[in-house]
Amino acid sequence: MIDEQAVTKPGADRGFVFQQYSLLPWKTTSQNVEFGLRIKGIAKAKRRELVNEYLNRVGLYKHRDSYPHQLSGGMKQRASIVRALINSPSVLLMDEPFSALDAQTRYMMQELLMEIWNDFKTTVIFVTHDIEEAVLLGDRILVMGVNPGHIKEDIAINLKRPRHINDTLTPEFIQISRQVLATIREETLKSMEC
Template sequence: MVTMQQIEQERRTTLKGSVQVEGLSVVYRRKQYENGVLDSIQLAIQPGEFVCLLGPSGCGKSTLLNVIAGFIKPSSGYVLVDQTPITRPGADRGFVFQQYSLLPWKTTFQNVEMGLRIQGVSKAERTERVNDYLNRVGLYKHRNSYPHQLSGGMQQRASIIRALVNSPSVLLMDEPFAALDAQTRHMMQELLLSIWDDLKTTVIFVTHDIEEAIFLGDRICTMGVHPGRIKSEIPVHLPRPRHFDDTLSQDFIDLHRRVFDCIREETMKSMEAC
């Protein structure tokens, strides 16, 4: 008899979007001393999984994301995305930056379209796909606006679909909602989950916000400092689809407490180091 888990397992092995991080270290060499930012990181992510990297500032969570993106070369170890070693940035790994990163000289439409245009997708197909994604995030009527005419939340929505429209294997998100106000942040989290429910793209989401990590993730990897490493992996078994009300449930609060205890010690350490 075929169980649901087996079907799920089957689906995941055939889908693209697996990430494997093997013995990854990043060392910044300054004149006199060596500064270990990441130390032998080991991480395996299933296709379609939503993984949150959570930790205090200075734990190297953004550095780890930058290595997976191919922006930074590791000192040792390697990253495989769909069994292919990463040597440089590529369209198979979409990236959403913390800063507003739309190109100011392109309209919303042109920004979202850019990746498809680079890949040589035909004009008709580009228009259809971009409009579809603009509709999903409610930006269709702002398609001809320039970034400075959009609110912060709109800009980040555009950034997310700019990455997703290229159908990447992995979506890498570096504290994408950190600059938004609390209300907008909650809306963006729900919106992100609804898109993710449709697309099931693998997501690696960096955050320092415990609530955000629990609300979004299938699994939370808490990271420690000096040197940066993965301290524990906490699965999040809250049912999906998740809504903001779920953050008030007892399960959520228990999990919050557990994660909090986990990273508290590291936060203290990182504060002492400052």
């Protein structure tokens, strides 16, 4: 269910950012970002205006005519995020989107995502195995249990927003991270039992 409506088929009300960059290799950055708008029948001038605005927002405007093979990993992921957001989805689903990035680029992408969320307020469901990332980005952390898969714990993150990477050093942040780690550790030990 999304916005109290059953999900029965793909739709523009859901954006998805995959672990692997899912840009179409034969299209430029601009063409990749405008793809959903084109399918929705948005006029060419309006598409161009929106694409330029979004690319400028994430620092990709000067790379609008580049193809995916000409972009770094962080650039590809920014383009993927913008492509999902430009359609104004009710929910943005993100499956470990920063896992393939180096540490510095990952921090930059986390900060960019927090800025985008602050501006758009789109609901984001973010899958990650990184505890620090979950605490930094989330308002809730749902820890999965094993055998069979289930929600083991629902942990509220009551840290003030906006958040920044430096917040990871605060006692409150560390306490929440320890709580999540303890829950995950308990489940990991269960999965190792014979």
